[in-house]
Amino acid sequence: MPTPHPEGDYAITTTYSVPDDAWYLELDEMSGNRTLVTAIVPDEDPARQPIVCYDPVSGHARVPYAVMRWFMDHVDAEVRAGRAWMELRPDLVAVIHRLRQEHLGVIGDDDVPPVLAEVRAEVPEEDLAAVMEAAFGRGPDGAIL
Missing domain, CATH: 1.10.10 (Arc Repressor Mutant, subunit A)
Structure with missing residues (x-):
């Protein structure tokens, strides 16, 4: 179930990839029904670091600062929850x-x-x-x- 942004134009979809041992958080633009940014947060291997990827297929997209900040706050919370033990x-x-x-x-x-x-x-x-x-x-x- 996606987590909608308070203004409703964006949402975050969170899934777990068993083969990757990582959480995937995707920032989706609801009106265009497309994924703009994906954060990958490994939670099993201390040697693997979280990364953020931009979808090259979506091309250049303007994401409001407040939306990107909201997304990165969710990513930060996932990093802290899944990787705190690695500290x-x-x-x-x-x-x-x-x-x-x-x-x-x-x-x-x-x-x-x-x-x-x-x-x-x-x-x-x-x-x-x-x-x-x-x-x-x-x-x-x-x-x-």
């Missing part, structure tokens, strides 16, 4: 990346105790909450956040 210490990023790859970002309730024990063996207690949340969206008590 942690490098040792924690490595643990989180491995856990996300190994468990595909999801663990069931029955898997929490053994995974929690594994994480406790690798990271200091004060970092446990950040690692569990980034890797699985769960707290150290196993609760889904």
Whole structure:
């Protein structure tokens, strides 16, 4: 479902590409029914950086500053939400990346105790909450956040 701009002439369509392990945010012009700008936000690989692409097929398009700012605010929020864990210490990023790859970002309730024990063996207690949340969206008590 697209997110319409308050003035209604533009919208943002957000999709996830499993093969790319990335979120795609597209700024669409509603009247011309065309995509003007696409932001790609990888959320699995710390080495890949977010990028913004302009559609060469659409040609030159005039986008009001307020609309572009609104779009980039959405992109910024997606970068912060999907990549915040990549700003942690490098040792924690490595643990989180491995856990996300190994468990595909999801663990069931029955898997929490053994995974929690594994994480406790690798990271200091004060970092446990950040690692569990980034890797699985769960707290150290196993609760889904």
